[in-house]
Amino acid sequence: MKRKSELQYQPIAERVAGVVTELDGHALLSPAVLPEGGAIARGELIIRYGITFLGKPHLSIVPHLVVADYGELLNGEEAWDFLMTSAHLYPRADVCGLLNDGSDEMVALKQLDFDYPFDVFVYRDIQDDRPLAALSALIADASPAYPEGLLQRLPRFVSLNAWRQNE
Secondary structure (H helix, E strand, O other): OOOHHHOOOOOOOEEEEEEEEEEOOEEEEEOOOOOOOEEEEEEEEEEEEEEEEOOEEEEEEEEEEEEOOOOOEEOHHHHHHHHHHHHHHOOOOEEEEEEOOOOEEEEEHHHEOOOOOOEEEEEOOOOOOOOOEEEEEEEOOOOOOOOHHHHHHOOEEOOHHHHHHHO
16 A cells, blocks of 8 residues: 555546647637637646536546545546546545636545546646636547547547537
8 A cells, every 4th residue: 555655646547749729719729729729728738537426517637646445546547547436345445636716625436426438627737726717629630640638538529610510
């Protein structure tokens, strides 16, 4: 078991290069500037995933530490793997993390909805606690390389027109 003094808060963070555009109340990630909307960030960005609260899909937590009910402390990839594979086995375990507004929170796993789509948050910097935006979609063809987690959790469209038709 890891000691508390050895463990640091460490949310899962994936680095991507791109542009975040606000358009019609949505934040869209793309590899280049879109012909419409206003760019709100560009360059190297940080992506993190928020797990929604049961019955409160407007509220989610970005995990950075899991306190398993058998006493083990997990962070980073190890914590994320535990949440994705074993959370249902340990409903009394706690997760510490950042809410949508950047504030710290600790919640029992049984209060989270692992079946609801995860929120995909974008941050300017790895040290940021508050997300810049919650992404609605990825506008990119098949050529740019994006992390697998992002491709699994964020709807992808080959063009802005394709996204508009789906909206």
